[in-house]
Each structure stands twice: as C-alpha cells, then as structure tokens.
Amino acid sequence: MPTLRHLPAALAALLLAAVTGSGCISHQETVRRDEDPLEIEFESREATEIFFRAVGQLQEDATPTESKTEFHVPVILSHKVTTVYGPNRVRNQAVRRADTNRDGTITKKEAQTFADTVR
Numbered sequence: 556m557p558t559l560r561h562l563p564a565a566l567a568a569l570l571l572a573a574v575t576g577s578g579c580i581s582h583q584e585t586v587r588r589d590e591d592p593l594e595i596e597f598e599s600r601e602a603t604e605i606f607f608r609a610v611g612q613l614q615e616d617a618t619p620t621e622s623k624t625e626f627h628v629p630v631i632l633s634h635k636v637t638t639v640y641g642p643n644r645v646r647n648q649a650v651r652r653a654d655t656n657r658d659g660t661i662t663k664k665e666a667q668t669f670a671d672t673v674r
C-alpha cells in the first residue's frame with residue numbers, strides 16, 4: 556500500500572512519464588454560444604435594409620473566435636477552452652448601438668448613422 560514516503564517516487568515517476576511524452580494530460584474544448592436576438596422594430600423598410608447591410612458587414616469582419624482560456628502546467632497538463640459566439644451576438648451589439656434613444660425602433664436616421672460608423 557502506498558504511503559506518504561512513496562510520494563516523492565510517485566511524483567518522479569509522473570514527471571518522468573510526462574517528460575517522455577506518455578504522461579501529458581491534454582484537454583481541448585470548443586464551446587459554442589449565442590444570444591437570443593433582441594426584439595427591435597424598424598421605422599421603414601429602408602431603415603431595415605440599411606441596418607442589416609451594415610450588420611452583414613460587421614459579421615463578415617467579426618472574428619468567430621471571441622475568447623480563449625488556456626491553462627498549462629508545463630509538460631504535465633494542458634487545458635484549453637475556445638469560446639465561439641454565434642451571429643446573434645454581433646446583431647444584438649449592432650441593435651444596441653443603432654437604437655440610440657432606446658425606444659425599441661430603429662429609424663432610418665439611426666440606421667444610417669450606425670451604418671456610417673461601420674464603413
């Protein structure tokens with residue numbers, strides 16, 4: 556039965572296994588997340604088109620990988636989590652930016668002002 560006096564030998568064995576490449580514990584995970592789309596109305600069809608054209612440009616420019624979490628204990632442990640956000644996140648950020656008076660409706664002027672900041 557192992558006792559505490561065996562601990563240094565066990566650690567040495569673990570380190571040796573890790574150094575030789577057979578004992579490294581590696582975990583890599585990708586988490587996909589998205590938000591529910593915010594409710595928003597548009598003053599007109601033109602406002603809708605201007606807004607979504609700008610959102611489309613933002614989504615093309617957005618990097619799908621938004622965050623990474625990495626944790627390493629050299630040679631022994633590697634833990635990496637990558638979070639990828641869906642398109643609603645970009646859309647919701649655009650809605651918050653465009654609806655400047657927060658009345659739940661994006662006017663043509665608000666849509667155009669927002670679109671001008673995207674270009």
Ligand SMILES: [Ca+2]
Binds near residue numbers: 658660665
């Ligand atoms: Ca508004």
